[in-house]
Amino acid sequence: MGYFKNIGLIFLLFISTSCKKADSGKGSSQTAPTNLVITATPNTNGSGNVSFKATADNAVAYTYELGNGTIKSAATGIIDYQYTLVGNNTYTVSVTATSSTGLTLKKSIDVTVNVIAGVASLVWSDEFNTDGAPDATKWGYDLGTGSNGWGNAELQYYTNRPENSIVQNGVLKIKLIKENYSGSTYTSARLLSKDKFAFTYGKVEVRAKFPTGTGTWPAIWMLGSNINTVPWPACGEIDIVEHLGRDLNKIYATLHYPGRSGGSADGGTRMIANATSEFHIYTLEWTASSIRMLADGQVVHTVNNSSSIPFNHDFFFILNMAMGGNFGGAVDPAITNATMEVDYIRVYK
Structure with missing residues (x-):
């Protein structure tokens, strides 16, 4: 009886161990969404x-x-x-x-x-769905300081480094970083579609989210493609949307042209909720007779277009993040980084 009893115990121990091993592996590498x-x-x-x-x-x-x-x-x-x-x-x-x-x-x-x-149908867009550098067939870069802070005494140095502009998880991220770089105290990026895409008249929609931080100055805007031969402001400038870190949730929409440039620009503002924590849609509706800029379907500024102002020829896009300067204002030294995110930009005609 002792022999058979020991055999039985060994058999039960084998069965128990086998079951435990099977159970321990069950589902260990199969995690459902x-x-x-x-x-x-x-x-x-x-x-x-x-x-x-x-x-x-x-x-x-x-x-x-x-x-x-x-x-x-x-x-x-x-x-x-x-x-x-x-x-x-x-x-x-x-x-x-x-x-x-x-x-x-x-x-x-x-x-x-x-x-x-x-x-109207979609004629051009960037959905920013491919991770990595921005699409080189659609975007180039302005580099450096623009000698005088791009005409506005801004503090950043624009680069084409992935640290300052990159597409991740379906959005373009333009990143401002506080760092010493080529004599500047901040770096950022300024992307432009110049010589790659430009158009006259149509509807633009941009879905974007802006950063907080006093001194930050993100902008989504356009310049006349003839700027190389017709200097600013005669070439015309359309600021679809700008946001200032010192004026949270205030959306700026502005036109610059001769007689209405710099501090006397032709613009308007509108307060919205959560401009820095949620994505919003910013729109330009541009025809030969009118120019309207909107935020989430609400008009921010409207201008009557005519042959007397320079908004009847091709314009190209600029996406950038500035720091400080004449419009960005005083800078909070505690800010070490800030990011503008763009989900998409689309042009309809």
Whole structure:
């Protein structure tokens, strides 16, 4: 009996150990996605364009079912899609997040999209969906100090380093850094589409978020493409949106041209909520008869256009972050870094 009893104990111990080993490995490398969040930002101009973004923990891929039979996949979770059915229509959009081991999590939201027949079409954009340096086919750089702080006594040195401008997680980040660099006390970046893209008349939409910090001066603006032969302000300047760290949530929209430049520029302002903590849409509506600049669909400034002012030829874009200067004002020395984020920039005609 003692022999058989020992054999039985050994057998039970083997079974117990085997079960524990099997249990200990179960699910150890198979973590399902969690916390799936979907956001949808429909374009407000009737084009039917919608920007979608999905995020989830432990997900490496996302599949969209767009509510009209269309299915699209995106490793980043970010897609742009244009609905074409005319009218105000609501779609149930489902997103499936997938882990590296094939486990999934699915969630749905309703999106209402307005499509107007004959609306202007998208002719140029940068969605900033590819990580790394800004797209060299669309953007170049102004470098240095502009000899006199770019005409405004600004403090930054503009570089083309990834430390100062980079695309990450679906947004362009222009970063101001407090550091000694080539005789300046700050570095930043100034991107421009000069000699790569310019246009006359159309609608511009930019989705952006601005930094806090006294002295910071982010701007999204345009200059006349003839600036090499027709100096500023005769070439014209359109400031779609500017924000000052000393005036949080005050949006500036301004035109500069002969007789209305510098401190006597033709501009307006509007207060909005959360300009530094949330993304907002800033718009330029530019025709031969009028120029309107808006924030989240609310007019900031309007000017009657005519042949007497220089806004009837090609302009190019500039995206930059300045520090201090005549408009940026006094600088808080405690600020060591600040970032302007741009989700996208689009041109419709």
